[in-house]
Amino acid sequence: MQIDIKTQAVTQLRQTFSHVARYLGNDKPASRYQEATYGLQAETNFHYRPLWQPELELYDKRRTQLVMKDWYVLRDPRQFYYGTYTITRARQQESMEKNIDFVERRGLLRNLAPAAVEALVLALVPLRHLEWGANTHNCHVTAYGWGTALTQATMFHTMDRLGLAQHLSRLGLLLDGNTGESLAQAKALWLNHPAWQGLRRVTEKMLVTQDCMEVFFAQNLVLDGLLYPLLQNHIEPHCAAEHGPAISLLMDFLPQWFDETSRWVDAVTKACVAESAANHDLVAGWLAQWGALVNDALEPYAGMVLGEKGPQAVKAVEAILEARVGKLGITLDRAVA
């Protein structure tokens, strides 16, 4: 719609919101990411102490031992706000959908031999519970973290993990012809099978971990940083070699998602440890502590799927994580010392 104004006479009063201008240093045009991020969370003059934690404020930086002068340096390199996040995921889902349709129409998974179906259920479907745990851990960070830069990204990550849990459930349904049997089996495996107990134990330990940044690193850097390369480099190729490539069409989404979200996890990690030696040592300590737990958890799992190649595969992914955190400025020795 065109309106009749003397445009030459209009002087725009300001380029962006004052709180964004303060953050950027002066009043200049701001991106949608910036206007959707800075200054959203309340910071002061809270009215009531939480009934559930009266020693702290409603939002409180002391819900982690990590100390940041400015929590808004923990920005997301993907610059996701709600709009860009959902539009991106919708697009990715469309191509994923094509793979699923193809596998479904051709019955590529449900017509596998029963032994193959069983092996794939055992190796992959219980991961849906692990993803559900990851959902809850990221929701914990969203609830109790400080600053929208971090907590909006963990909100998206929370929903991503629910999406992954549901994706893995669909994988189960493709295997069992929509009866849901594979899901019941997978739950029993998750609850009782020795090879899965380490991962369940780690997940449950995170559920009782209060420090929100410890939870962030334990799940998103350590557990994912070991598990996803294991899935991508070892488990999935093994499954494809043993039971045919259809499974790869379904698993394809996971490494893509992991690569994309790792850029964000890396940016957060780097900014946290660059802040101070104390932060560095804290994160390195969490890395060592959770790394050991996850290692113990992965060995039986990798052993079950990969047989004697299991230990080697776990060593290989540990090397990957070590190299990755090294690039982010973490020296593991210093923390142990």
Add this chain to the structure above:
Amino acid sequence: MNMPAAPNGPKKLSLKENYALLTRGLGWDTSYEDMDKAFPLDKFEGIRIHDWEKWEDPFRLTMDAYWKYQGEKERKLYAIVDAFQQNNGQFNVVDARYINTLKLFLTGVSPLEYAAHRGFAMAGRNFRGTSARIACQMQAIDELRHAQTQAHTISQYNKFFNGLHDPGHMHDRVWYLSVPKSYFEDAMTAGPFEFVTAISFSFEYVLTNLLFMPFMSGAAYNGDMATVTFGFSAQSDESRHMTLGLEVVKFILEQDPANIPIVQRWLDKWFWRGYRLLGLVSMMMDYMLPRRVMSWAEAWEMYFEQNGGALFNDLARYGIRMPKYHDVASMEKHRLSHEVWGIFYNYTHAAAFHTWVPEQAEMEWLASKYPETFDRLYRPRLEYWRAQQEQGKRFYNPTLPMLCQTCQIPMGFTEPDDPTKICYRESDYRDNKFHFCSDGCKDIFDNEPEKYVQSWLPVHQIYQGNCFRPGVDPTAPGFDPLAEVLLYYGYHVGEDGGEYLDSPDRRNWEQWTGKPAVAT
């Protein structure tokens, strides 16, 4: 390569079955750690849940469908916002008085969207039932959407009008914004069951039409297509949230009869909290919209007395009755907006939006909507103010008002049975006297005094010297505490508040659009 179709097709799943399979069994009872340590917050309120499996998923939306629907909505919304900006749509509104409703919305409501996002993230972490967690998480991310799309839409108005430039900073500090801020923080600092009862049910289900309908229809009537767009786009999320509200309350009530009195107390409390908050909306409807949609009294009758009445009839079979003091709210409906506008007319120099005396034709409209009260009680005051203004003596109240300890609104409301007498209530607690605007607010305090003695009351805080910028010296000669408070609030003094007719917004409007300051 042409592969044969599978001989035995898969079982066909309904949406409901598909959702149940993909979602319901995800959770498990922990055994390496104590379940009560993994979910430590869903018992302390005294709500008894025996079977989380009885939770009916109010919206069976898997993430793939969610991304698809929401992504599509965002694509459309941002296309319209882009076009709005390119076409300088901000100048299409009826007159610049209308922008003041956006100021109230962006500083008073949008921060609540964000608070809802975080509050639902807390609930989405804390319920041990899988489906309840998912429902709360979905609302958590939706509410983030609302906060962000509102910032992006109103961003364009901020570039051309005052009072919109620092919403978060103001929300944390400004006297009347402590009303919505304390409302939401009250809910978030409670336990997860009270939070969802307060926000999902009492607010989203019972009262939301009284907030969104006035703002969105008001935008449509007044030429604000940007707000109409995000409003309608948010509407489809809203209907999911309302369903969640009803489900939550029914689920809690059905689980154990011991839950009923707890829920009833929450419904009483959150009805009154929400109603007091909506006082701001009432003045928006009756005074701030240049083109009016309906009166506050009409909206109250339609959305609360009729719809709400039917809802509570429905809940009677659970042993739930109408919220306490609903009758007082109905008695007040012919005066609420006039009393609130009166307060803001007094203190508009300390607000981030403008006030004014309605035009003659607008007073006729008010008289027709409020035949029992307007001409008798409120028109004479407005005409007096108008006369003062014409003599160059626009009235501003230089003192600070006494605030209600619970709702934090200045004590300007009147006795339920006498609209000419200010209503004062008080309670003694730990050798202090606390003041309330109403029996509703006093009851809320008396039920939880330990909570409400903590209220960050803006006027008390000013008197205690807590509302000055860091580094300011209150002992310096010529120090003007009230002027300093406005700087602490982040105001651009002389631009953001005061009389509309004297404002830069009005001058810019006339100069830029050639349209009259007050549409006729």
